Amino acid sequence: xxxxxxxxxxxxxxxxxxxxxxxxxxxxxxxxxxxxxxxxxxxxxxxxxxxxxxxxxxxxxxxxxxxxxxxxxxxxxxxxxxxxxxxxxxxxxxxxxxxxxxxxxxxxxxxxxxxxxxxxxxxxxxxxxxxxxxxxxxxxxxxxxxxxxxxxxxxxxxxxxxxxxxxxxxxxxxxxxxxxxxxx
Amino acid sequence: xxxxxxxxxxxxxxxxxxxxxxxxxxxxxxxxxxxxxxxxxxxxxxxxxxxxxxxxxxxxxxxxxxxxxxxxxxxxxxxxxxxxxxxxxxxxxxxxxxxxxxxxxxxxxxxxxxxxxxxxxxxxxxxxxxxxxxxxxxxxxxxxxxxxxxxxxxxxxxxxxxxxxxxxxxxxxxxxxxxxxxxxxxxxxxxxxxxxxxxxxxxxxxxxxxxxxxxxxxxxxxxxxxxxxxxxxxxxxxxxxxxxxxxxxxxxxxxxxxxxxxxxxxxxxxxxxxxxxxxxxxxxxxxxxx
Ligand code: SF4
Ligand code: SF4
Numbered sequence: 493x494x495x496x497x498x499x500x501x502x503x504x505x506x507x508x509x510x511x512x513x514x515x516x517x518x519x520x521x522x523x524x525x526x527x528x529x530x531x532x533x534x535x536x537x538x539x540x541x542x543x544x545x546x547x548x549x550x551x552x553x554x555x556x557x558x559x560x561x562x563x564x565x566x567x568x569x570x571x572x573x574x575x576x577x578x579x580x581x582x583x584x585x586x587x588x589x590x591x592x593x594x595x596x597x598x599x600x601x602x603x604x605x606x607x608x609x610x611x612x613x614x615x616x617x618x619x620x621x622x623x624x625x626x627x628x629x630x631x632x633x634x635x636x637x638x639x640x641x642x643x644x645x646x647x648x649x650x651x652x653x654x655x656x657x658x659x660x661x662x663x664x665x666x667x668x669x670x671x672x673x674x675x676x
Numbered sequence: 677x678x679x680x681x682x683x684x685x686x687x688x689x690x691x692x693x694x695x696x697x698x699x700x701x702x703x704x705x706x707x708x709x710x711x712x713x714x715x716x717x718x719x720x721x722x723x724x725x726x727x728x729x730x731x732x733x734x735x736x737x738x739x740x741x742x743x744x745x746x747x748x749x750x751x752x753x754x755x756x757x758x759x760x761x762x763x764x765x766x767x768x769x770x771x772x773x774x775x776x777x778x779x780x781x782x783x784x785x786x787x788x789x790x791x792x793x794x795x796x797x798x799x800x801x802x803x804x805x806x807x808x809x810x811x812x813x814x815x816x817x818x819x820x821x822x823x824x825x826x827x828x829x830x831x832x833x834x835x836x837x838x839x840x841x842x843x844x845x846x847x848x849x850x851x852x853x854x855x856x857x858x859x860x861x862x863x864x865x866x867x868x869x870x871x872x873x874x875x876x877x878x879x880x881x882x883x884x885x886x887x888x889x890x891x892x893x894x895x896x897x898x899x900x901x902x903x904x905x906x907x908x909x910x911x912x913x914x915x916x917x918x919x920x921x922x923x924x925x926x927x928x929x930x931x932x933x934x935x936x937x938x939x940x941x942x943x944x945x946x947x948x949x950x951x952x953x954x955x956x957x958x959x960x961x962x963x964x965x966x
Contacts (some may be wrong), residue, residue, distance in 0.1 A: 511728065513855040513894035534883055565721050567834035571845065576833060584725050591726070609722035609875075610730070616866040617716040619685040628878060638881060641916055648948045650690045659714050666784045667733050670777070 501549030508546050512585035518575040519543040525569035525579055535559040536598075539569050539579045546582065553589040559583070561599035604631040612655075617664045620655030622646075677806065679796075681709040682738060682746045684756035684908075685717050691753070693910030693945035697931035698752045698798055704938050705810040706851055712741050717863050718759035721875045729759035732777055735763035739793055740785050748794040750801055754831035754907035755874070757797045765838045769793060797832060799906045799930060802839040803850045812933075817859030818937050822960055824860045824928075825900035826851035827891065828869045829910040845869075855904060858937035865898035867891045872913040881917065887924060889919040901956060902926040904933055913951045928952070936962055 509516045516594060525539040532538060537559040545554050547567065554560065563583040570578035597603035605628055612624040625642065629635050645651050658664050679702070687695035702709050715738050724731035739760060742749040751757040760938035767774050767789055782788035801807055806947075833845040842848040848869060870891055873884035892914065894905050901926050905911045914927040925947065936942050936957070943963065946953050957963045 527857055530874075530875075531883065532886060533886075534880075557768065564830075564871050564873055564876055565724070566830040566874070568830070568871065570835045571833075584728070587725055588728070599879070601796075602876070605875065605879040606722035606725045609720070610726060612955045613717040613719065614724075618688070619717050619720075621685070632879075640880075644950055645690060645916075648950070650692065650948060652689050656688060658716060663784055664716055664737070666937070667781060668730070670733055670780050672730065672785075 497660070498515075500549070504546050504549040504551050505555075508582060508589075512578070512581040514577050514579075515575060516543060516546050516577065519547065519573075519577055520575070522574060524572045524574065525577070527647045528568040528572050529566065531562055531564050535665050537561050539563075539631065541575060541584075542582060543552040544581055546586075554586050555595040556598055558598040560590065560598055563573040586638065587630060588610050599630050601634070604628060607631070615666060616655045617658035617661065618656050620652065622653065623655055677706070677748040678708040678747050679801075680709060680742050681711045682715055682742070682749055682756060682760075682778075683711065684715075684751070684753040686753055686755075686908035686912075690912050691890040691929075693948045694752055694908055694911070694931065696927045697929055697935045697940075697942070697945045698750075700940050701931050701934050701938065702750075702850075704809060704814065704935075704940060707807070707810070710745065710747070712738060712745060712749070715741065718756045719936070720755050720759060723759070724762075726816045728846065728920065729777075731759070732763050732766050732774075733781065736767070736777065736781050736789055737785065739763060739767075739795075740781060740787050740789050742793045742795075743790060744787055748796050748801075750796055750798065752798045752906070752908075754797065754829060755909055757830040760795045761839045764795065797841065797906070799832065799850050799854070800932065802854055803841075809901045811857065813856055815934070815937050816829045816939060817857075818939070818962060819858045819933070820960070822902050823862045823863050823899050824855050824933070825863050825865050825895035825898060825903045826855055826868065826930075827895070827903050827905045827910060827914070829905065829907045830869065830871050830874070831907060831909075833869055851871045851904060851906060854930060856934065858933055860933070863895070863898040863900045865894055865900070867894040870894075872910050874909045874913070877909075877913050877917065884913055885917045885919050888913055891927055892918050892922070895925060896922065902928055902953065904928045904930050906930045918951070923953040926951050927955055928953060 565580040580648045608628040719734040765863040836845040855862045918924040
């Protein structure tokens with residue numbers, strides 16, 4: 493990134509502000525968000541940098557960053573930001589932008605998890621945790637990770653074998669497919 | 677008193693003991709819980725991460741069903757509670773998007789959202805004056821001085837304007853007070869509302885183990901014999917991902933502790949835990965009933 497010329501552009505502020513509902517331009521880089529964030533050790537951009545990069549229009553760096561996928565959505569940042577900026581919501585907007593533009597997620601396993609989760613909800617209306625875990629493992633090839641834990645949970649009756657469904661499937665399906673929901 | 681009940685997906689599976697203990701506690705208090713018919717998943721983190729539409733539409737489905745049922749909605753899962761509150765905030769904002777969503781949902785569900793239903797988390801409800809009075813009559817201080825760390829995590833208090841029912845969301849206290857009423861000693865500690873990593877446990881187990889390690893170390897340092905939570909994600913992560921090295925701490929749901937103090941049979945719930953809490957409870961003489 494160092495060798496790349498940074499050309500500040502405000503063109504990213506409006507769409508990200510609209511999609512996330514956050515007053516992105518109010519940020520004055522006080523770093524309170526970053527000071528409280530629990531997962532900075534695994535981030536490549538600090539939370540305050542995410543906001544600054546949006547202000548500067550550095551879209552490619554943002555969409556390719558680990559940070560937008562790493563965010564745990566704990567909302568410590570927004571609780572403490574003097575300007576009420578919810579960086580989890582900004583990260584969500586950037587994740588959706590990255591997928592819409594075909595940018596490969598920097599943490600593919602996190603993206604695969606969210607996709608497996610929503611696929612499970614889509615098919616039955618409720619998450620089937622066991623089925624979702626299997627789908628996630630097929631997608632990521634992490635077949636053996638957490639298997640002993642899964643077995644322990646299974647033995648204690650914490651994982652249902654069969655999914656539960658809704659009675660009124662048509663109603664749920666119609667709502668799911670509503671105007672903008674169809675793509676998930 | 678009658679409440680609608682929204683268990684959510686985790687309480688029908690990995691956190692079945694949270695549901696069973698919630699139902700038993702409210703039953704013991706004479707409060708009728710009626711499970712919302714045909715509720716759907718709230719979408720949780722994955723919903724708001726990948727699809728803004730669904731993050732509002734799925735909770736709205738449940739809010740409309742709850743309004744049709746007509747009672748306040750009791751929600752034990754912190755993640756479901758947070759999604760429902762966020763959707764209510766979105767709808768109350770009255771944006772064009774919100775109005776369109778309501779119209780569309782109204783056509784599909786034959787009823788629009790009116791903003792009348794009260795969404796109450798279990799902790800919030802147990803601190804409600806009406807329930808407090810009922811608890812006062814029946815609670816026994818059975819947990820004689822047991823040092824417990826009340827762990828609130830993220831979703832019950834943040835963002836404060838959307839989700840919190842605490843006077844000070846940075847220093848939540850309602851669970852501490854409930855524990856004290858059961859006779860336990862809530863410890864003062866540093867990691868009450870630090871994040872456990874939530875659903876990142878599945879794609880990134882090592883990261884979550886690191887976060888869980890910090891939380892359990894802090895609880896141990898404060899002298900806690902166990903941790904008490906009101907979130908199925910927190911409980912699962914803390915119960916299953918404590919790093920090797922120290923004796924793992926048992927992790928209870930708040931309703932299990934209240935159930936114990938009400939003299940209910942807690943054994944069926946506690947047998948589901950991965951870190952076995954029975955030795956600690958036996959040592960305290962708390963399992964005589966079973
Ligand atoms: S806390 Fe708010 S104002 Fe301060 S750097 Fe972070 S986003 Fe900007
Ligand atoms: S919501 Fe995301 S960016 Fe904000 S503090 Fe939590 S993990 Fe960090």
